Amino acid sequence: VVMTQSPLSLPVSLGQPASISCRSSQSLVYRDGSSNLNWFQQRPGQSPRRLIYKVSNRDSGVPDRFSGSGSGTDFTLRISRVEADDVGVYYCMQGTHWPYTFGPGTKLEIK
Amino acid sequence: EVQLVESGGGLVQPGGSLRLSCAASGFSFSSYWMTWARQVPGKGLELVANIKGDGSEKQYVDSVKGRFTISRDNAKNSLYLQMNSLRDEDTAVYYCSNGEQGDYWGQGTLVTVSS
Numbered sequence: 001v002v003m004t005q006s007p008l009s010l011p012v013s014l015g016q017p018a019s020i021s022c023r024s025s026q027s028l029v030y031r032d033g034s035s036n037l038n039w040f041q042q043r044p045g046q047s048p049r050r051l052i053y054k055v056s057n058r059d060s061g062v063p064d065r066f067s068g069s070g071s072g073t074d075f076t077l078r079i080s081r082v083e084a085d086d087v088g089v090y091y092c093m094q095g096t097h098w099p100y101t102f103g104p105g106t107k108l109e110i111k
Numbered sequence: 112e113v114q115l116v117e118s119g120g121g122l123v124q125p126g127g128s129l130r131l132s133c134a135a136s137g138f139s140f141s142s143y144w145m146t147w148a149r150q151v152p153g154k155g156l157e158l159v160a161n162i163k164g165d166g167s168e169k170q171y172v173d174s175v176k177g178r179f180t181i182s183r184d185n186a187k188n189s190l191y192l193q194m195n196s197l198r199d200e201d202t203a204v205y206y207c208s209n210g211e212q213g214d215y216w217g218q219g220t221l222v223t224v225s226s
Contacts, residue, residue: 050216099158
């Protein structure tokens with residue numbers, strides 16, 4: 001399954017919203033009806049950290065500024081108000097069809 | 112607190128072997144799928160292999176099938192990746208993570224394949 005993301009580069013002013021789109025080449029609906037679409041954040045020099053699982057569920061400790069939505073093949077990560085700490089690369093990952101695959105990443109920077 | 116600590120990376124010649132280890136703590140290790148992923152420095156992420164909690168199921172990405180073997184020792188809360196017939200393109204930071212969906216990740220260990 002090929003995952004695509006847009007934009008690949010995202011300059012955002014502090015306090016402004018940001019949105020990243022992720023599209024899969026096949027439906028990510030699993031046999032139980034859920035979709036295994038995850039979002040990860042990788043800050044400079046750090047390991048990836050999962051933010052969102054199953055499309056819209058925030059992981060423990062993730063600020064509610066982050067939200068996920070979508071279905072089928074189209075998904076979105078939104079940040080309501082960008083903070084300096086949000087700088088890094090954001091990846092979507094599908095975990096429905098092995099091999100699980102990542103998008104190319106979206107680099108978020110402060111304008 | 113979940114902790115995943117990888118070790119075993121280093122410099123190896125093409126065709127050589129290396130065994131990576133991941134020491135896990137802070138969760139019920141035997142109940143979790145575990146995953147190895149890799150990242151070429153400055154590039155994207157790739158899942159390499161995963162293994163079910165009891166070790167009964169294993170999956171590999173095509174590029175490593177027949178060369179890499181994932182295993183685990185639940186008594187030691189440890190995950191392993193035996194890498195044989197290494198190629199230049201296997202050069203990457205290797206991460207272990209818990210869960211099928213990459214719940215938590217370790218800090219990674221760098222594997223460099225070069226003559």
